[in-house]
Amino acid sequence: MHFQWYPGHMTKARRMMQENIKLIDLVIELVDARIPLSSRNPDIDELGRQKSRLILLNKADLAENKWNDAWIEYFKDKGYLAVKVNSKKGGGIKNIQSVIQEACKEKIERDRKRGILNRPVRAMVVGIPNVGKSTFINTLAGKACAKTGNKPGVTKGKQWIRLNKGVELLDTPGILWPKFEDQQVGMKLAFIGSIKDEILNTEELAAEFLKLMQQHYPGIIAGKYNIEETGDVYEVLNRIAESRHCIVRGNELDVEKAAALLMDDFRSGRLGELTLEYPDRI
Ligand code: G4P
Numbered sequence: 001m002h003f004q005w006y007p008g009h010m011t012k013a014r015r016m017m018q019e020n021i022k023l024i025d026l027v028i029e030l031v032d033a034r035i036p037l038s039s040r041n042p043d044i045d046e047l048g049r050q051k052s053r054l055i056l057l058n059k060a061d062l063a064e065n066k067w068n069d070a071w072i073e074y075f076k077d078k079g080y081l082a083v084k085v086n087s088k089k090g091g092g093i094k095n096i097q098s099v100i101q102e103a104c105k106e107k108i109e110r111d112r113k114r115g116i117l118n119r120p121v122r123a124m125v126v127g128i129p130n131v132g133k134s135t136f137i138n139t140l141a142g143k144a145c146a147k148t149g150n151k152p153g154v155t156k157g158k159q160w161i162r163l164n165k166g167v168e169l170l171d172t173p174g175i176l177w178p179k180f181e182d183q184q185v186g187m188k189l190a191f192i193g194s195i196k197d198e199i200l201n202t203e204e205l206a207a208e209f210l211k212l213m214q215q216h217y218p219g220i221i222a223g224k225y226n227i228e229e230t231g232d233v234y235e236v237l238n239r240i241a242e243s244r245h246c247i248v249r250g251n252e253l254d255v256e257k258a259a260a261l262l263m264d265d266f267r268s269g270r271l272g273e274l275t276l277e278y279p280d281r282i
Contacts (some may be wrong), residue, residue, distance in 0.1 A: 008178045017047055020124055023158065024170065026052040026104050030127035030136060033063035033084060033211045035277050037073045040132055041176040052121075061091060063194050067275035087136040096140060100167050121167050122160070126174035130194040133173035137161070140169065161173035175248040188276055190209035193267045204230040204248040206259035207233045209266065217274060223272055237262070 003280045023025070024213060027048040032039040036057060055075050060068050068084045075082035083225035085092035101108070104121045111119055125133050141161045152244040159171040179184035191209050200208070210233035214219055224231040234255075238262045240246075250252040265271050 005177055005180070007046075013175045013177055014043075016046075017126065017176070019172060020045055020158075020172075020174055021051065024051065024122045024124045025107050026054060026100060026121055026123040028054045028056060028100075028123050028125045030056050030058045030125060030131040030133055032131050032192055032194070033057040033060045033068050033071070034192055035188045036279075037277055037282070038179070038185040039128055039194070041179055042130060044126060044176060044206075047128075047186060050109055052104045054099065055080050055082040055084060055200070056136070057084040057125075058087050058136060061086040062273060064273045064275045067278060070279050085136070087132045088141050090139055093136075097163055097167060116166070118161075120165065122170070122272045123167060124174055125174065126171040126176055126178045128133075128178045128189075128194060130192070133175075137169065137171065137173060169280050189264070191266065191276065193263070201256075202259040202263065203237065203256055203282055206237060206262050209263065210236050216276070220271055220274075224265070263281070 004030050020051040027044065027088075029040070029044055029048075030147040045234070045243050057063070057071055072082045072084065082106075083092060083095070083101065085096070087093065099122060099190075100121060107121065111117070126135055127133050140163065156234055161171050164166050178189050178195060180189060186195065187200070187205075187208055190200060190205055191212075210221065214229070214231070214233070218229070221227070221236060225240045225243045227243050228235055230239075237255050237258055238253055240262055241253040244258060244261060246254040246261065248257075266274065
C-alpha cells in the first residue's frame with residue numbers, strides 16, 4: 001500500500017493518534033527489521049509518553065538475524081522491550097501475549113496495588129505505512145480472536161479484539177507518517193517500497209541500492225544474477241538487464257525493467273536476508 005503524504009494527511013493521522021492513544025495502556029510499535037530506525041517516527045515517543053511500550057521488529061524474516069538480535073539489544077539499552085516477529089508467517093506471534101504482559105507489568109502491578117483486578121490491558125498497534133500493521137493484527141487476531149464492541153444497544157464505536165482475558169487490542173492501527181525530510185531515510189524507505197518509487201526514478205533508486213549492496217553485501221548481486229560486478233553501478237544494472245533478458249525494441253537493454261526487477265527481488269526477500277542499517281554505525 002502506498003501513501004502520498006501532505007500536511008493535511010499528517011495532521012489527520014496525528015489527531016487520530018492523539019484520540020486513540022488516550023484509550024490505551026500499551027503502544028505496540030512496528031518497525032521494519034531491515035531499517036529499524038528509518039522506519040520509525042520518533043514523534044511516537046512524545047505521543048506515547050506515560051504509556052507502556054513495546055517495539056516489534058517486523059519482517060524479521062527479511063533481515064539478517066544477527067542484526068535483528070543486535071537491534072533488540074539496542075532498543076533494550078534505550079529502555080524499550082523489543083522482539084522480532086514475522087507477521088506474515090506467524091513467527092514470534094505465539095509469544096506476543098506474554099511479551100505484552102511483560103511490557104505492561106508495571107501497570108498491572110500498579111492496578112493490583114490499588115485493588116483493581118482483572119482489568120484488561122488495552123493496546124494499539126502503530127507504525128508508518130507498509131510496516132505490516134494490518135498483517136500483524138490479522139495474524140494475532142486469527143490466533144486469538146473474539147471481537148468485542150458493537151453489542152446490541154451499544155453505539156457503534158471502537159472495535160476491540162479480545163486476545164485473552166487480560167489483553168484487548170484496538171482493531172484499527174495508528175498510522176505514523178514517515179520521516180522523509182531526511183534524504184538518507186527517504187532513500188531507505190523507498191528501497192523497501194514504503195514510499196512511492198516516483199520520488200526517485202526506478203533506475204536511480206536501483207543505482208543507490210546497488211551502492212549500498214557493494215558497501216555492505218559485496219558478492220550477493222554477482223551471485224544472484226550470475227554477472228561480474230564492477231564498481232560502476234549503472235554498468236551492473238546493464239549486466240543485470242542482459243542476464244535477465246530485459247530487452248526492448250528488438251535488442252536494446254531495458255535497464256528500467258532490470259531496475260524494477262532488482263528492487264522487487266530485494267523487497268520480496270529473493271536476494272536473501274539483508275539488513276540495511278546497523279546499530280553500531282549510528
Ligand atoms: P500496513 O498495514 O502497515 O500498511 O502493512 P500491511 O499489513 O498492509 O503489510 C504490507 C506488506 O508487508 C504486505 O505485503 C504484507 O504481506 C507484508 N508483510 C507484513 N508483515 C510481514 C512479515 O513479517 N514478513 C514479510 N516477509 N512480509 C510481511 P504486500 O506485498 O502488500 O502484499 P502480499 O505480498 O502479502 O500480498
